[in-house]
Amino acid sequence: KDHYKVLELNCDASDDEIRSSFIRLALKWHPDKFKEEDSATSRFQEINEAYQVLSDPIARQEYDKKRMRRIYEHNTELLNEYKELILTCNGLGVKHYLW
Template sequence: MKRKFAIKPKDYYKILEVDYDATDDAIRSNYIRLALKWHPDKQKDEDSATSRFQEINEAYQVLSDPAKRIEYDKKGMLYVYDYNLIEYLNRYKGLILTCNGLGMRHSIW
């Protein structure tokens, strides 16, 4: 069973350089403009361009889908990614234990 957990804030509207009340056409046209600008084949620094291009694509995948956009708008910039519970706990086990005071081996006081 998959559960959703917020992991990092992203402002997809800012990434696509559109207003929060942007129309589908505005989102699409800005996506095309930015995708052409940041395509790795058109940039000298391919690693940086690839990262930016992937971020633009991710933002467009969310904002161009009405259901995903509604979910994103409800949750704000803390958009969610799918993790099953075991993956989440394994990834953040140390942080969770430390926050609960269970993982501390030495007292800092």
């Protein structure tokens, strides 16, 4: 789960923005407002979990490192998957038309 998305924040959000978003979403999804719905309880738990991580500077730093590593690994996989196509297009002089 992306804690920033859960709290509807950008990854460069300030501490005040994190706290403000948490309060707004916690009030919106509090289980007492949705007594019959389990989805509200699970959403509320996600919001709490995201806030616990992002409000703690050390936990947030670790989370951000892992998040960036996942993004880098995903991008590397995509590049490797299309490497042959990229190299072929560059070798044929197609790069002027594609890029």
